[in-house]
Amino acid sequence: MSKTWEDRIIREDYIMDKFLEKLESLKETKSNPFKVPEGYFDSLPTRIQDRIATNENRQSIFSQIRLVIKPQLAFAAAFIAVALIAVTTLEYIFKDKTKLPASTGVYTRIIEVDASEFTEQHFIDVLLDENKKSIDNKKNSDCYIDFLVDENIDYTTLIDEL
Amino acid sequence: MSEYSDKELLILFRDTERKNFAFNLIIKKYQQKLYWHIRKMVIKHDDADDILQNTFIKVWKGLDGFREDSKLYTWLYRIATNESLTFLKQQKTKYLLPIADYENQLKETLESDVSFNGDEIQLKLQKAILELPEKQRIVFNMKYFDEIKYEEMSAILDTSVGALKASYHHAVKKIEKYFNEN
Incomplete structure (x- = not known):
């Protein structure tokens, strides 16, 4: 098995060596099959240098334009910045004014005026009413607890049902 | 006139007054080797010409920063190889061609190319x-x-x-x- 494998490798190498020899002789006996236009390599350095010069000229034109418009751009940018600051400041000032809280004196006056519309009895009724509501709530809670105790519903069952 | 070594060419290139002269010598020294390297990759002369010019323009822009960690010749070949590979990639994506189709196109170009004899x-x-x-x-x-x-x-x-x-x-x-x- 190993011998056959080795033989195969040796045979393949031999065939490949023969093919490489064939390729080498092909290279030695034949000239380059690709051609270039007449005088191509003579003119190439000049053409490349021309392209580089054109690119650099274009770049220098761009940099000159940039130099000319740079102060104007800076002025425009400064104007926009000042305008933005001004708008933001004005917005801030007006926003603060609309939300300005009433002074303590104003609140006292509001309370005094509104309170004058109610009698003492009104306040007592409101407070009793609030108290009654909390008592009702407590009563309701007691009813629920009684119901759960009567029905023998434990906490786990209650959670499961929920 | 004997050919300048790469080291001499680089010294010349760093001299501002002789920069263009040195670059001209670099092109003359390597243009053919790089052209054939590129041409065998892209087959068409016009494409090879474009890539070669782009290669030398990149060399012009990058040569000031070339630190001689590698040989000039190695660096030039690397740029030319990368430019060729980028070109081939662009061609495939430009025409949305699968690799095999593009290679078949190149084979057809080879058969019909008058500059292949x-x-x-x-x-x-x-x-x-x-x-x-x-x-x-x-x-x-x-x-x-x-x-x-x-x-x-x-x-x-x-x-x-x-x-x-x-x-x-x-x-x-x-x-x-x-x-x-x-």
């Missing part, structure tokens, strides 16, 4: 090379046509010598298979 066996070899994956094609061309040593190729392609040898071996086997089948 190889005989039948040379045409067959070029077609077989076009069947190879791009990286293998570069390795085969550099080893077979340009006779570049594996160590130098390793620096250019940033690939280990072992991987390059394996790549060349596979390339030869595929070309041999193509020759047997066609």
Whole structure:
């Protein structure tokens, strides 16, 4: 098995060596099959240098334009910045004014005026009413607890049902 | 006039007054080697011309910052190789072509190209090379046509010598298979 494998490798190498020899002789006996236009390599350095010069000229034109418009751009940018600051400041000032809280004196006056519309009895009724509501709530809670105790519903069952 | 060494060319290039002269000498020294390297990848002369010009423009822009960590020749080859690979990639995406279709197009170009005047066996070899994956094609061309040593190729392609040898071996086997089948 190993011998056959080795033989195969040796045979393949031999065939490949023969093919490489064939390729080498092909290279030695034949000239380059690709051609270039007449005088191509003579003119190439000049053409490349021309392209580089054109690119650099274009770049220098761009940099000159940039130099000319740079102060104007800076002025425009400064104007926009000042305008933005001004708008933001004005917005801030007006926003603060609309939300300005009433002074303590104003609140006292509001309370005094509104309170004058109610009698003492009104306040007592409101407070009793609030108290009654909390008592009702407590009563309701007691009813629920009684119901759960009567029905023998434990906490786990209650959670499961929920 | 004897040819300047790469070191001398770089010294000349760094002299502001002789920069253009030095660059002209660099182009003259390497234009043919780089042109054939590119041409074998992209096949058409016009494409090779464009890529070669772009390569030298990149060299002009980057040469000031070239730190001589590698040889000038290695650096130039690397730029040319990358430019060629980028061009091929662009062509495939530009026309939304699968790789095989683009390679078939290149084969057709080869057959109809008036600037290719190889005989039948040379045409067959070029077609077989076009069947190879791009990286293998570069390795085969550099080893077979340009006779570049594996160590130098390793620096250019940033690939280990072992991987390059394996790549060349596979390339030869595929070309041999193509020759047997066609």
